[in-house]
Amino acid sequence: xxxxxxxxxxxxxxxxxxxSRDIMIVRGKGSxxxxxxxxxxxxxxxxIAVCSTGHCHPAVTKAICxxxxxxxxxxxxxxxxxxxxxxxxxxxxxxxxxxxFSNSGAExxxxxxKLARVRTGRKKFVAFTHGFHGRTIGSxxxxxxxxxxxxxxxxxxxxxFVEYGDAEGLRKAVDSDTAGVIVEPIQGEAGVIxxxxxxxxxxxxxxxxxxxxxxxxxxxxxxxxxxKWLAIQHTGVIPDIITLAKGIASGFxxxxxxxxxxxxxxxxxHGSTFAGGPLACAAALATLQVIEEILPSISGKGERFxxxxxxYNPRVRGLMIGMxxxxxxxxxxxxxxxxxxxxxxxxxxxxxxxxxxxISDEEIDQACTIIREELG
Ligand SMILES: Cc1ncc(COP(=O)(O)O)c(C=O)c1O
Numbered sequence: 001x002x003x004x005x006x007x008x009x010x011x012x013x014x015x016x017x018x019x020s021r022d023i024m025i026v027r028g029k030g031s032x033x034x035x036x037x038x039x040x041x042x043x044x045x046x047x048i049a050v051c052s053t054g055h056c057h058p059a060v061t062k063a064i065c066x067x068x069x070x071x072x073x074x075x076x077x078x079x080x081x082x083x084x085x086x087x088x089x090x091x092x093x094x095x096x097x098x099x100x101f102s103n104s105g106a107e108x109x110x111x112x113x114k115l116a117r118v119r120t121g122r123k124k125f126v127a128f129t130h131g132f133h134g135r136t137i138g139s140x141x142x143x144x145x146x147x148x149x150x151x152x153x154x155x156x157x158x159x160x161f162v163e164y165g166d167a168e169g170l171r172k173a174v175d176s177d178t179a180g181v182i183v184e185p186i187q188g189e190a191g192v193i194x195x196x197x198x199x200x201x202x203x204x205x206x207x208x209x210x211x212x213x214x215x216x217x218x219x220x221x222x223x224x225x226x227x228k229w230l231a232i233q234h235t236g237v238i239p240d241i242i243t244l245a246k247g248i249a250s251g252f253x254x255x256x257x258x259x260x261x262x263x264x265x266x267x268x269x270h271g272s273t274f275a276g277g278p279l280a281c282a283a284a285l286a287t288l289q290v291i292e293e294i295l296p297s298i299s300g301k302g303e304r305f306x307x308x309x310x311x312y313n314p315r316v317r318g319l320m321i322g323m324x325x326x327x328x329x330x331x332x333x334x335x336x337x338x339x340x341x342x343x344x345x346x347x348x349x350x351x352x353x354x355x356x357x358x359i360s361d362e363e364i365d366q367a368c369t370i371i372r373e374e375l376g
Contacts, residue, residue: 048344097263127181247287302321
């Protein structure tokens with residue numbers, strides 16, 4: 001790897017400038033990372049809710065290394081080691097029936113849209129304001145944020161946006177031509193926005209009445225992040241299709257699509273060269289085992305953040321925390337980084353904390369002390 005001093009110049013010369021960034025992280029352990037200059041940070045970003053078991057968890061690292069020595073890739077032309085076992089573990093924890101793997105969250109969204117279209121024979125989708133489902137052409141079509149979507153319109157998908165949380169608006173928008181309603185149980189990129197649980201019961205009822213499929217995007221909220229395997233499990237609603245990615249394999253790229261009984265791709269309807277490969281499955285199986293052990297502790301850790309940050313009225317569900325801080329969000333993010341704490345500004349001046357699920361009470365207190373001192 002090109003190290004240290006010249007990486008900024010090298011990137012400016014050779015890499016497309018699609019990101020704004022300053023720090024190069026070169027090493028991680030648990031909830032901590034180190035930059036190229038050797039500075040240590042407590043990481044409350046965790047690759048944006050990806051490094052669920054912390055950085056380089058020994059069980060995950062071991063599973064990846066051992067699998068890498070046996071078989072790195074073989075193609076979905078053959079049975080893939082770990083793939084069916086992982087599918088079983090995922091559907092058993094989510095009340096779904098079958099799984100299909102992808103390499104990212106956006107691909108999981110695309111797969112969900114394809115599955116809804118091909119099984120219903122309908123073309124239209126309904127999505128929500130401030131929602132985010134990815135940046136491929138399909139997932140971008142149901143992503144609301146005008147700044148990232150509009151430069152690429154038309155995206156070739158019949159789609160309507162309804163205000164997030166507005167059940168009456170949804171009732172008017174969904175009809176017998178609607179293939180699916182796609183929704184995040186908590187809007188992450190929008191800044192951790194948590195609607196009332198009853199909203200999801202309304203979506204379920206509207207979908208049941210019209211025959212549209214209820215697609216719940218758990219890419220950011222899934223696999224223990226909110227204190228249950230899925231955020232939708234806090235509401236008691238069972239969707240038709242669920243998407244996962246981010247925290248599912250501790251940072252090894254992987255996404256998944258889960259569907260209820262009777263909903264599946266038939267031969268040749270979907271596929272992918274890399275998806276659900278041996279390394280990704282090994283990383284995900286090890287990740288699930290670690291999360292299984294720590295799942296009961298996650299809600300309590302979230303409450304510790306809530307108590308520590310109560311002055312700022314945080315929105316908390318497990319280890320997904322948002323606070324509206326307004327225009328100074330960017331400056332707060334920078335100041336925290338200078339003091340050795342990584343936090344992230346989501347949309348509209350919302351500070352977002354999505355630390356590793358293994359974060360300790362002492363680390364939570366340390367993070368909150370810095371945030372309080374910076375917010376005043
Ligand atoms: C809710 C949600 N869906 C989909 C995606 C897209 O995932 P990916 O970046 O892996 O394509 C994201 C990414 O932030 C997300 O938060």
